[in-house]
Amino acid sequence: MGAHISIPMYQRAVKQRYRLVGLKCLKCGKINFPPKAGCKYCGNFDQFEEAQLSGKGKVYSYTIIAGAGAPPEFSEEAAYRRFYPVVLVELDEGPRIVAQLVDVEKDQVEIGMPVELVIRRIYTEEDVIRYGYKFRPKKD
Amino acid sequence: MAVGIVGYGAYLPRLRITKKEYQQAWGNCAAGIKEKTVMDFDEDALTMGVEAAKEALKCGINPEEIEILCWASTNPPYQEKMVSGAAAVMLGLREDVIATEHGQSIRAGSEALLTAWAFLSAGSGRNALVIAADAPRACPRESIEHGLGAGGVAYILGTENLIAEIDGFNSFVNEMLGERFRPAGDNNLRDIGVRAFTFASYNQLVTRALQSLMEKLGRKPSDYNYLVIQEIDGRSAKSVAKKLGFDEEQLAPGLLYEQTGDTGASSALLSLAAVLDQSKPGEKILLAAYGSGAGSMAVSLTVTGAPLKEGRNTVKKQLDENITYLGYAQYLQVKRYI
Ligand SMILES: [Zn+2]
Numbered sequence: 110m111g112a113h114i115s116i117p118m119y120q121r122a123v124k125q126r127y128r129l130v131g132l133k134c135l136k137c138g139k140i141n142f143p144p145k146a147g148c149k150y151c152g153n154f155d156q157f158e159e160a161q162l163s164g165k166g167k168v169y170s171y172t173i174i175a176g177a178g179a180p181p182e183f184s185e186e187a188a189y190r191r192f193y194p195v196v197l198v199e200l201d202e203g204p205r206i207v208a209q210l211v212d213v214e215k216d217q218v219e220i221g222m223p224v225e226l227v228i229r230r231i232y233t234e235e236d237v238i239r240y241g242y243k244f245r246p247k248k249d
Numbered sequence: 250m251a252v253g254i255v256g257y258g259a260y261l262p263r264l265r266i267t268k269k270e271y272q273q274a275w276g277n278c279a280a281g282i283k284e285k286t287v288m289d290f291d292e293d294a295l296t297m298g299v300e301a302a303k304e305a306l307k308c309g310i311n312p313e314e315i316e317i318l319c320w321a322s323t324n325p326p327y328q329e330k331m332v333s334g335a336a337a338v339m340l341g342l343r344e345d346v347i348a349t350e351h352g353q354s355i356r357a358g359s360e361a362l363l364t365a366w367a368f369l370s371a372g373s374g375r376n377a378l379v380i381a382a383d384a385p386r387a388c389p390r391e392s393i394e395h396g397l398g399a400g401g402v403a404y405i406l407g408t409e410n411l412i413a414e415i416d417g418f419n420s421f422v423n424e425m426l427g428e429r430f431r432p433a434g435d436n437n438l439r440d441i442g443v444r445a446f447t448f449a450s451y452n453q454l455v456t457r458a459l460q461s462l463m464e465k466l467g468r469k470p471s472d473y474n475y476l477v478i479q480e481i482d483g484r485s486a487k488s489v490a491k492k493l494g495f496d497e498e499q500l501a502p503g504l505l506y507e508q509t510g511d512t513g514a515s516s517a518l519l520s521l522a523a524v525l526d527q528s529k530p531g532e533k534i535l536l537a538a539y540g541s542g543a544g545s546m547a548v549s550l551t552v553t554g555a556p557l558k559e560g561r562n563t564v565k566k567q568l569d570e571n572i573t574y575l576g577y578a579q580y581l582q583v584k585r586y587i
Pocket of ligand 1: 134135136137138139148149150151152153
C-alpha cells in the first residue's frame with residue numbers, strides 16, 4: 110500500500126486482488142499468496158496450480174494508522190475516517206497478507222480475531238477505481 | 250419447465266442516518282423515513298452487489314454453474330464501462346457467462362430478474378444470477394435527496410429445488426413528464442417538485458400492472474398472502490395497495506422504506522427478499538416495480554417449499570443489527586458531497 114501501482118500492473122493481478130487467487134506449489138504443497146515467480150517455501154520455479162483461498166483468517170498483528178500518516182491516494186478516505194486499522198491477516202491456508210480492516214471501531218481490533226474477506230474500493234487514481242481485498246470481523 | 254428462485258441474498262450497508270439529523274441540519278426532513286442506509290466511503294453499487302451475490306451463492310450453487318448474469322443499477326461505478334466483468338472476476342464466474350446490464354430507471358432490478366427468467370425459460374442455461382444494487386444521488390440542497398438510501402440484493406434463478414416459482418409477469422410503459430429524472434451528464438437526480446405528478450404516474454402504472462396481472466391469472470387480492478410494491482416514498486405504495494383492496498398485513502412484510510430510504514434499482518427485490526425470509530410453502534406473492542418516466546412491471550410468485558438456509562443473513566437482521574449512526578457532517582463526507 111502507498112506505492113504507485115500502474116494500471117497494467119494492477120490489471121495483471123486482478124484475480125488476486127478481486128478474489129484471492131493464489132498459487133499452490135506442487136512440490137511442497139504450500140499456497141503462495143501473493144503469487145511470486147518461485148515458491149517462497151521451497152524455491153520451486155515451475156510446478157504450480159491456481160488455488161482459490163477461502164478469504165477466512167485471523168488477525169496476526171495490527172496497527173492503527175492516523176489520518177495524517179496515510180499515503181496521498183488514501184488522504185480523502187483517511188480525512189473522513191481519521192483513524193483506520195491495517196492488519197496482518199494469517200489466512201486459514203497459511204499465507205499472511207496486509208490489508209485494511211473495515212466495519213470495526215478502532216478499539217475493537219484484537220490479535221486472534223476471526224476475519225473474512227470483503228471486496229472494497231482501495232483508492233482511485235487517474236479516475237480508475239482500484240478494487241481489492243480488505244477484511245472485516247467475521248459474521249456469524 | 251418451471252423457472253424460479255433457488256437462492257437469494259441481501260446486503261444493507263451498516264451505516265445509517267436518522268430523520269432527526271436532517272431535521273437538525275435543514276429544519277425538516279422531506280422524506281417519510283425514520284432512518285436510511287448509507288454506503289461506507291469504500292463501497293459502491295458493485296461492492297454491495299457482490300456482497301449480496303456471495304450471500305445468494307450460499308444456497309449451494311457453484312459460481313461456475315452460473316451461465317447468465319443480469320446486473321442492474323442506476324448508479325454503477327462508471328457512467329460507461331461494463332460492470333459484469335468486474336463482478337464475474339470477484340465472484341469467480343465463467344468468462345462465457347451471458348451478461349446483460351440494466352439501469353435506465355429504478356425499475357432496472359425487476360427488468361434484470363425477468364431477463365434472467367426469459368433466458369432460462371428459453372433453455373439458454375440452467376442457472377442465472379441477478380444482481381441489483383444502487384445508491385441514488387441528488388444535490389444535498391434538494392429535498393429529493395433526503396430519502397435516498399443504499400442497498401444490494403441478488404437472486405439465483407434455476408429450474409430445480411425452487412424456493413419460489415414465477416407464475417407470470419407483465420410490463421407497462423407510458424410517457425410521463427416532470428417526475429424523477431437525471432439530465433444527460435449530470436450525477437444528481439431531480440424532479441420538478443410536484444408530488445401530485447409523481448403520484449399520478451406511479452398510481453396509474455402500478456395499478457395497471459397489478460390489476461392486469463391478476464386478471465390474466467384469474468386472481469384477486471385475497472388470493473395473495475403478500476403484496477410488494479416498489480416504494481418511492483413513505484406512502485405511495487400504501488395508498489395504491491389500499492385502493493386495490495389489499496390490506497396492511499399483506500403489504501407490511503415488504504415495507505422497508507422507513508428504515509432504508511429509497512434503495513433505487515434494488516428496492517423492489519430487497520422487499521421481495523424480506524418477504525421470502527418469512528414466507529411458507531404454498532403462499533403467493535404479488536410484486537409491482539416502478540420506474541420514473543415511466544414504467545411498471547408486475548410479477549406473480551408462488552412459494553414452492555425448498556427450505557431456506559438456516560442462519561442466513563436476513564433483511565431483518567441487517568436492518569436491526571450491527572448498525573453505526575452518522576452525524577449529518579459525516580454523512581456529507583461519506584457521500585462525497587463535500
Ligand atoms: Zn513449494
